Structure formats: C-alpha cells, structure tokens
Amino acid sequence: MSSNDIIVSLDIGTSKVRAIIGEVSNGTINIIGVGSADSEGIRKGAIVDIDQTVQSIRSAVEHAERMVGIQISDVYVGIQGNHIALQTNRGVVAVSNEDREIGEEDIERVIQAAKVVALPPEREIINLVPKQFLVDGLEGISDPRGMIGVRLEVEATIVTGTKTAIHNLMRCVEKAGLRISGVILMSLASGVMSLTKDEKTMGTVLTDIGAGSTTITVYEQGSLAAISTLPIGGEYVTNDIAYGLRTQSEQAEKIKLKYGCAFVNDAADDVKFKVTRMGSNVEKEFSQVDLASIIEPRMQEIFQLVRQEVRRLGYGDKVNGYVLTGGSVTMPGTLALAQVELESSVRVASPDYIGVRDPAYSSGVGMIQYVSKYMGVRGASTSTGKKTASRKSGTTASSKPGMFERLKNMFSEFI
Numbered sequence: 255m256s257s258n259d260i261i262v263s264l265d266i267g268t269s270k271v272r273a274i275i276g277e278v279s280n281g282t283i284n285i286i287g288v289g290s291a292d293s294e295g296i297r298k299g300a301i302v303d304i305d306q307t308v309q310s311i312r313s314a315v316e317h318a319e320r321m322v323g324i325q326i327s328d329v330y331v332g333i334q335g336n337h338i339a340l341q342t343n344r345g346v347v348a349v350s351n352e353d354r355e356i357g358e359e360d361i362e363r364v365i366q367a368a369k370v371v372a373l374p375p376e377r378e379i380i381n382l383v384p385k386q387f388l389v390d391g392l393e394g395i396s397d398p399r400g401m402i403g404v405r406l407e408v409e410a411t412i413v414t415g416t417k418t419a420i421h422n423l424m425r426c427v428e429k430a431g432l433r434i435s436g437v438i439l440m441s442l443a444s445g446v447m448s449l450t451k452d453e454k455t456m457g458t459v460l461t462d463i464g465a466g467s468t469t470i471t472v473y474e475q476g477s478l479a480a481i482s483t484l485p486i487g488g489e490y491v492t493n494d495i496a497y498g499l500r501t502q503s504e505q506a507e508k509i510k511l512k513y514g515c516a517f518v519n520d521a522a523d524d525v526k527f528k529v530t531r532m533g534s535n536v537e538k539e540f541s542q543v544d545l546a547s548i549i550e551p552r553m554q555e556i557f558q559l560v561r562q563e564v565r566r567l568g569y570g571d572k573v574n575g576y577v578l579t580g581g582s583v584t585m586p587g588t589l590a591l592a593q594v595e596l597e598s599s600v601r602v603a604s605p606d607y608i609g610v611r612d613p614a615y616s617s618g619v620g621m622i623q624y625v626s627k628y629m630g631v632r633g634a635s636t637s638t639g640k641k642t643a644s645r646k647s648g649t650t651a652s653s654k655p656g657m658f659e660r661l662k663n664m665f666s667e668f669i
Contacts, residue, residue: 259279260275261278262326270293270465272289274289275287285605285608295308328433330436330625331434333415333423334439335467338415338439338483339413339415340481356398356406360398378420381439383410385410387407443617443624446623446627453473454476455476464582465488465489467485472564487556488510492510510585513545517591521541521542521543521545550587553588575601578601
C-alpha cells in the first residue's frame with residue numbers, strides 16, 4: 255500500500271461532516287476509510303460558527319484516521335451554496351513552438367488567458383472547466399496536445415464564489431490542522447460519480463438533496479450548464495415531524511430514519527411506533543401511514559420547487575431526466591414520489607464502493623474520483639512536495655498536479 259496514492263476528501267454539510275480516504279492503485283480507487291461527525295456550526299449549507307465547525311471537522315477526520323491508521327495532513331475540500339455562479343469565457347493564444355505543435359505550455363497559457371475575466375471585488379474563481387478547444391477555428395477538440403496549429407482557443411466555464419464563503423471554509427479547515435490541496439465544486443464532483451457520459455450530453459438535472467439545502471445542477475452537451483441552490487432540504491422534513499407528532503427534533507430525526515416513507519401509497523398501516531410527546535412522559539402510538547402523511551407534502555414541495563427552478567433557469571423543455579443524490583433521497587418512496595412530481599425519468603445515484611453505498615456519500619466519493627481522473631495524481635515524489643496523507647510509520651504519499659489539473663480544474667491562487 256505504501257507505493258499507492260492516498261486522496262482524502264472533506265464534505266462539510268449541514269447535518270454531517272464526512273472525511274473519506276481513497277487509495278488509488280493503477281487507476282483503480284478503493285475507499286479504505288470513512289469518518290463522519292455531526293455537523294455543528296452550519297446552517298442551510300453556510301458556516302455560522304467557525305469554532306463548532308472546526309470541532310466537527312476534527313471529529314470526522316479523527317474517526318477516519320482511526321479506521322485506517324493513517325494520519326491525515328492534506329485534504330481536498332468540497333464547496334457549494336447559493337453564492338456559486340457560472341460564467342463562460344474564451345482564451346486565445348498563438349502556438350509558441352517553431353514546429354507549430356501544441357504542447358502543455360500552450361494549453362497552460364490558453365487556460366490562463368481564459369481566467370482573465372472581470373469579476374466583482376467580492377468574488378473569486380473556484381474552478382475553470384474547459385468545454386472545448388479550438389485549433390485554427392476547428393471546434394469540438396477535447397485534448398489538443400500534439401496537434402499542429404497556429405492559433406489555440408479554449409471555451410471554458412468559470413465557476414466563481416464569494417470570497418467570504420470560500421475563505422471562511424478554508425479558515426475552518428486550516429484551524430482543524432489540515433492543509434488544503436484544492437477546493438472543488440461539489441456539483442462537479444457529484445457529476446463525475448453520478449452521471450454517465452450520455453446523461454451529461456443529452457441534458458440531465460443532478461439534484462443533490464441534503465439536510466439544509468438542495469443543489470440543482472444542469473448538465474448539457476457534456477458539461478456544466480447551470481447551477482442553483484434552494485434553501486430547503488431534509489431538515490425541513492424533520493421539523494415537520496417534530497411539529498406534527500409534538501416531539502423533540504432529535505427523536506423526530508430517529509423516527510424519520512427508521513420509519514419514514516415519502517409516498518403515502520407505499521406506507522404500511524400495520525407498522526406502528528410510539529412517540530414520547532413533548533412536555534409529558536406519555537407515549538402515543540402512530541402508524542407509518544400517519545408519518546408518511548406528514549412527510550409527503552414537504553417532499554412534494556421540494557420536487558415542485560426543483561422543477562420550477564429548472565424552468566426558471568431556462569431548461570424546462572431541454573431536460574431528459576433527473577438524477578437524485580444526497581442523504582435525503584434514501585427514504586423509501588422518494589423515487590416514486592419524484593417520478594410523479596417531476597413527470598420525467600428519475601433515478602437515484604449512489605457510490606458503488608463497500609462502506610459508502612449510500613447517496614449521502616456521493617459528493618465525497620465524487621471528489622476522490624474527480625481528483626484521480628482530472629488532476630493526474632501519481633505515486634512518485636515530486637518537486638511540489640504536496641503530501642496527501644502521512645502514515646504513522648512516517649512514509650508519505652505524494653500527489654503531483656498533472657496535465658489534467660491544468661486542463662479540467664485550474665485552481666486559482668487564493669488571496
């Protein structure tokens with residue numbers, strides 16, 4: 255295992271902070287450690303208390319470390335939220351080689367040229383995703399290395415976020431004693447894990463329903479087309495159960511996880527459970543149908559809002575299907591209800607690795623796949639000196655920013 259790469263992803267969500275350790279061996283990913291902790295200090299996907307968030311990050315990382323016996327030092331951090339925005343830009347350069355063969359240096363320069371864009375002072379670039387390259391006007395090129403040409407262009411999607419949100423996230427991770435190898439847009443990472451090439455090409459909406467927010471990402475013509483975040487999620491369902499059954503939120507969450515059903519037609523009348531009412535020690539019995547009649551209206555509302563938002567983004571008629579992921583879609587009946595409300599083909603995506611076969615892990619596992627696929631992680635020590643994780647024995651696994659880091663995921667230098 256010492257010769258292989260270790261990639262650690264950190265998914266800081268509203269209900270849970272998850273640290274996932276992936277081992278890359280000859281291009282194959284194995285998930286070798288998972289740590290999770292209750293998320294304190296996050297509301298609706300935004301950091302509201304730095305100290306509590308730092309403690310949650312430490313707990314999740316320590317949990318993962320204990321599972322594998324690896325001391326984590328570097329992590330890739332996922333970012334999302336309603337502050338994320340997309341814009342397109344083009345970069346143009348002249349090919350520098352005398353023999354007019356396009357090399358890595360030309361691609362690096364054209365990517366940097368595409369990053370020259372007027373941004374408001376409160377925003378900065380998170381990721382840059384090339385849609386296509388053009389060589390002397392020839393379109394549709396995904397990798398121009400080795401081609402002959404005079405003029406190289408790139409058409410790219412630039413992902414930006416507010417400096418406040420980005421820097422607060424980075425501050426929390428750094429205060430937890432970790433180094434940041436990169437910041438990755440979670441919707442990009444989830445797309446790598448959850449969507450097929452055809453789904454990205456034909457037009458698909460990736461809907462990540464978390465505890466505090468729902469992230470809608472539209473993929474079209476093979477790349478990211480639009481993104482939006484709704485401030486509603488599974489937490490609202492828990493609150494509805496707490497009000498409806500007059501019990502505490504903590505007990506409502508347990509009841510939701512054990513007996514919850516999003517579709518009344520799928521609920522069983524003979525499944526009973528008892529609830530301690532708030533303000534008394536008296537227990538009252540309810541059926542799964544009673545619970546489903548509380549859950550279904552809220553889940554209906556979430557899917558209706560998703561559909562409205564897709565229409566508002568201008569993709570109402572261009573969508574050929576929805577893919578659901580996130581912790582809140584694991585509830586029985588969610589898929590059936592989504593198919594009714596969205597009036598489209600719907601499926602649920604979850605990672606296919608032992609220990610993380612749950613839609614809640616889609617973003618974290620997706621980040622590991624994204625880094626492995628697009629950022630050229632290699633096992634040899636490099637001059638960059640970036641350690642991904644250090645073992646108790648003292649050996650290190652290093653990561654080298656390769657060609658595809660520049661191509662697919664150019665991280666800006668954070669100020």
